[in-house]
Amino acid sequence: MVTNSRAKSVLIGTLAERTGVNIETIRYYERVGLLPSPPRSEGRWRVYDEEHIQLLNFVRRSRELGFSLDDIRALLALVDDGNTECGAAKKIALRHLADVHGKITSLKRLERALKNMTDACRPGDQSSCPIIEALNTSAEARAS
């Protein structure tokens, strides 16, 4: 028994509300092939159903985890293929994890350097600004 008649369909505004994704962003995702083009009403309005909502939620959560649109396309392709074998998905996630880890490492380095600079700077206490000094001094000079 097909339950088509019970699948309540919604317009883009409702989809946006339900998923917390901006309307313009939804259209953007469709344009770049991340979401399928939904059927249109007589007046050419996009009409979405439950499946679209699930799909967009998947995309939103992936974005919240920082996956690139390319990664998400790949993950969605795996889902579409009914691929339950984890290998490919794990590979994508691990690569992303390594990327995030690398970003954290370099941001921490940055944080330390900035903290050193700002700690050295005590306004009113001296005549020259160590921040400006640091930026004016060559890396080689600072290393020595």
Place this chain on the structure above:
Amino acid sequence: MVTNSRAKSVLIGTLAERTGVNIETIRYYERVGLLPSPPRSEGRWRVYDEEHIQLLNFVRRSRELGFSLDDIRALLALVDDGNTECGAAKKIALRHLADVHGKITSLKRLERALKNMTDACRPGDQSSCPIIEALNTSAEARAS
């Protein structure tokens, strides 16, 4: 005694080499008002001197520390004013530091979430992929 004659001037290619900044990037910085327009040769080629090299090095190091071009513009304005009082520079640096710190915090959260996902995923070990599951499951469901 003016030592103008001893200031060796260089073309953009040499400036790029000396500072490690891409030629196109140098022209871009000039276009967006980060660097002053240098004098031109007869044939309309940009001619730089020592001061330009110093300036571009300042910009490069600031970029390496993650300052935005807007921040760098502000820092350069302080230098130009001969402002040796640290207050303004420190404010800029502290704001940036807070920004970096915030980024680290949210990336760490991300890292943990990703690690949980990938740890749960043992390819070949089970029938459904926990990564895909996680992305398919609503945040509310996961929280409960």
Place this chain on the structure above:
DNA sequence: GCTTGCATCTGTAGCAGCTACAGATAGTAG
């Protein structure tokens, strides 16, 4: 039927911070 008022439509441009290319000159070495 007609108007009001909102939702949605398409297409385009903007954000940061570059990077890359095409096609035109400038300058130099042989």
Place this chain on the structure above:
DNA sequence: CTACTATCTGTAGCTGCTACAGATGCAAGC
């Protein structure tokens, strides 16, 4: 004079949206 390289300008592309303008769609009230 010819090659060859350097530089020039102007424009478009990258990621992931976001914001507009101007044109329609559509339901409700009068």
